[in-house]
Amino acid sequence: MRITEFDKGLLLALCAYTFWGLGPIFYTLGGQTTATDLVFFRSLWLLFFLSLFSLNFFKQLKKVLDKPTIILMLFCTAILLVIDWTVFIWAVNHQRTLEVSLGYFMMPLMTSLLGVVFYKETLSRYQWVAIFFALVGVTIQASVFGYLPMFALITAVVSSLYPILRKAIKINVRLGLLIESILLLPMLLMYAGWQLYSGHWQTFNYSFTTQMSFIILGILTAIPLICFTGAIVKIPVTVLGFLQYLSPSLMFCCGLFWQHEAITWDKAIAFAFIWLALILFSSELKLNRQGNLA
DSSP states (O other): OOOOHHHHHHHHHHHHHHHHHTHHHHHHHTOOOOHHHHHHHHHHHHHHHHHHTOGGGGGGHHHHHTOHHHHHHHHHHHHHHHHHHHHHHHHHHTTOHHHHHHHHHHHHHHHHHHHHHHHOOOOOHHHHHHHHHHHHHHHHHHHHHTSOOHHHHHHHHHHHHHHHHHHHSOSOHHHHHHHHHHHHHHHHHHHHHHHHHHTOOOTTOSOHHHHHHHHHHHHHHHHHHHHHHHHHTTSOHHHHHHHTTHHHHHHHHIIIIISOOOOOHHHHHHHHHHHHHHHHHHHHHHHHHHHHHO
16 A cells, blocks of 8 residues: 555645644643743743754755745744743643633634645535534533633634644744744843843753753654654645644643543533544545545
């Protein structure tokens, strides 16, 4: 059986979303840390590991530096990553995993619709029905809070914009990630300088276990990002959008079973609607592929 580029992209996306979905477990293993410190170390170790495994790409950096448009777009995607990490880590540290998972449930809707708008991708009638079911589920979850949570909204917008911008940047996957990490370095140094100046520097006072967890987080950050950016160029954004439901579903389970957050019947109904949408979309996708191969 021949493995197509679509199949490779599908596997890469599933790998990335599984890692991200289990994030609440990874971020609580090292003990309580501030969201900013965790983002600091996560970004620092990500840069280290990407540099270590991307030495052959440093020769290509000069060519990219001659293209300010690409640098600007990569800077924007790097900022989006930092915002997403900070909001997510803050939510996990404050027992708000179920709330922030709402944003990730909203993200596939925005990603798929942005794929239609920016890349002229098309959706079938059944896929539009799937979007409707997903919208019902998201609406039910939003009604649980009585208002649209700000962190959920930020998460949805930021996370859906990243693949749209990243897909438009015609550059090697690992090289792009390496440049994003390098562009974050000045901000990391500014944060370290501010901590020293204000006298609040506790970043290197964490226990050995916590420091080791930071290193592991650097690896766990690099793996899904490489997989995700590899998937972006192999499968349509609309397909990528609905595969993203795996990540918030796992987050939802982590919040429920790992952090023991409360769940009510209306949340359970919302969860059922969203999974119904995913099943409908996936079934339509499978039937279309079988028809194309026939």
